[in-house]
Amino acid sequence: MSDLVVQGGNPLSGTITPSGNKNSVLPIFCATLLTDEPVTLRNVPDITDLNKLVTFFSQQGSAIDWDRTAGVMRVDHANFAPQLTDSELPQDMRSTVLLYPALLHRLGKIVVRSNTKGCSLGVREIDPHLDVLTALGTDISGTEPLTIALPGRRFTAARTWLDYMSVTVTENFAMAAALADGQSTLMNAASEPHVQDLVGALIAMGAQIEGLGTSRLTITGVEKLHGADITIGTDYHEVVTFLALGAITGGEIRVENSVPQHFDLITRAFARLGVKVRHEGTTAIVERNQSLRIEPPRTSNLLPKIEAAPWPYFSVDLLPLMIALSTHTEGTIHFWNKVYENGFSWIPELAKFGAHAVVSDPHRLIVFGGRPLRPAVVDSPYIIRAAVALAMVAASIPGESIVRHAEIIKRAHPRFVENLNSLGAQLTWRD
Numbered sequence: 001m002s003d004l005v006v007q008g009g010n011p012l013s014g015t016i017t018p019s020g021n022k023n024s025v026l027p028i029f030c031a032t033l034l035t036d037e038p039v040t041l042r043n044v045p046d047i048t049d050l051n052k053l054v055t056f057f058s059q060q061g062s063a064i065d066w067d068r069t070a071g072v073m074r075v076d077h078a079n080f081a082p083q084l085t086d087s088e089l090p091q092d093m094r095s096t097v098l099l100y101p102a103l104l105h106r107l108g109k110i111v112v113r114s115n116t117k118g119c120s121l122g123v124r125e126i127d128p129h130l131d132v133l134t135a136l137g138t139d140i141s142g143t144e145p146l147t148i149a150l151p152g153r154r155f156t157a158a159r160t161w162l163d164y165m166s167v168t169v170t171e172n173f174a175m176a177a178a179l180a181d182g183q184s185t186l187m188n189a190a191s192e193p194h195v196q197d198l199v200g201a202l203i204a205m206g207a208q209i210e211g212l213g214t215s216r217l218t219i220t221g222v223e224k225l226h227g228a229d230i231t232i233g234t235d236y237h238e239v240v241t242f243l244a245l246g247a248i249t250g251g252e253i254r255v256e257n258s259v260p261q262h263f264d265l266i267t268r269a270f271a272r273l274g275v276k277v278r279h280e281g282t283t284a285i286v287e288r289n290q291s292l293r294i295e296p297p298r299t300s301n302l303l304p305k306i307e308a309a310p311w312p313y314f315s316v317d318l319l320p321l322m323i324a325l326s327t328h329t330e331g332t333i334h335f336w337n338k339v340y341e342n343g344f345s346w347i348p349e350l351a352k353f354g355a356h357a358v359v360s361d362p363h364r365l366i367v368f369g370g371r372p373l374r375p376a377v378v379d380s381p382y383i384i385r386a387a388v389a390l391a392m393v394a395a396s397i398p399g400e401s402i403v404r405h406a407e408i409i410k411r412a413h414p415r416f417v418e419n420l421n422s423l424g425a426q427l428t429w430r431d
């Protein structure tokens with residue numbers, strides 16, 4: 001367990017390049033197992049979730065050559081010869097579920113646990129995954145563990161309408177349907193930038209998929225996929241983290257390689273908190289000394305709000321960053337997490353800094369911003385973006401704060417401490 005020690009109060013300023021998106025690289029890396037040909041990945045972030053998958057595949061015979069400095073990885077599964085038991089699947093990461101289609105394609109049968117752990121944001125259910133795999137031709141038996149079998153190692157096409165736009169379920173459907181016999185359709189598909197990245201990668205590998213970026217994917221299965229050269233998309237969570245850090249500390253931050261067309265709602269959420277974000281080409285900019293006042297709605301008696309839901313709504317993983325920012329913002333604002341029932345479990349930690357926030361039900365939070373804050377020792381839950389949010393607040397308050405158990409940040413953000421320190425922060429890891 002590592003704690004983050006933060007000497008706060010410095011305005012963070014400078015230019016920074018974000019890394020590749022964890023939620024893009026993980027499904028794409030799993031998808032490489034759908035082909036025997038070599039795949040090259042670029043802009044690969046050196047994060048702990050990916051390292052676990054790399055270790056897993058290396059143990060099963062895959063050849064993985066990763067130049068961490070250049071961020072380039074060459075993956076070759078030609079010698080994949082697994083000796084698997086269920087306990088060997090990587091632990092403590094949601095993306096373990098993304099191994100199912102490719103392992104089924106390779107092995108015809110896998111044994112899995114029903115409790116796939118990721119961030120502790122509520123129940124991370126497996127049923128929708130099993131439902132789409134069943135629709136695509138697998139047989140599921142047992143309870144704990146579950147056995148999933150794919151007769152003949154070929155998926156069969158299906159038309160499926162999801163209960164809700166699930167990111168990883170959409171990704172699993174796309175990976176399995178890409179090699180199914182016939183044409184599949186997924187309705188109510190998720191369309192987050194990382195889902196689009198995976199679909200784009202599958203297309204680069206020879207999959208026939210229509211509807212990229214929409215809620216309806218039509219996939220015509222092909223006999224086999226081939227090798228490709230794929231660049232992992234910029235991590236928009238990291239872009240927003242750096243911008244929010246500039247705003248919360250009063251500095252000027254310029255983030256390169258941003259994707260402006262992802263930013264309409266994000267810019268509006270910042271504006272609601274009195275922060276102006278602008279783009280010069282692909283550089284996202286927050287200037288120093290933002291007003292940090294809640295933008296009043298024109299409707300009288302309306303509490304301003306930021307609501308998060310599946311894309312193209314404001315992303316739920318960005319909500320903690322906005323909550324951190326709101327502790328410095330004059331006024332009252334309502335946050336509505338439409339996705340997770342446990343997304344606000346970390347809010348009591350904010351009170352230790354002196355912030356005023358009320359969780360009014362499992363999905364709603366009201367922050368009374370602009371109260372005086374003081375340094376504190378806080379505990380991070382097993383939620384990546386909550387750990388980042390607590391570190392943000394710590395960095396904004398003069399004096400020493402400690403965010404205990406913050407190492408979960410390493411699941412998504414390579415060189416987090418080095419990056420922030422390059423902007424003028426003073427952070428260190430302590431074991």
Ligand SMILES: CC(=O)N[C@H]1[C@@H](OP(=O)(O)OP(=O)(O)OC[C@H]2O[C@@H](n3ccc(=O)[nH]c3=O)[C@H](O)[C@@H]2O)O[C@H](CO)[C@@H](O)[C@@H]1O
Pocket residue numbers: 023026094095123124125164165166167168169194310316317338339340
């Ligand atoms: C590896 C990966 O890519 N992880 C992301 C992925 O997880 P993941 O794919 O696990 O998240 P899902 O999209 O399935 O949603 C998570 C949970 O939220 C609930 N739910 C979701 C949507 C909805 O409209 N109604 C509803 O009830 C369900 O209980 C579901 O189990 O998407 C989440 C939601 O963007 C992100 O937080 C995670 O970072």
Ligand SMILES: C=C(OP(=O)(O)O)C(=O)O
Pocket residue numbers: 022023093094095117118119120121317384385412
């Ligand atoms: C919730 C997250 O990750 P996971 O789904 O892998 O737990 C996240 O990336 O914020």
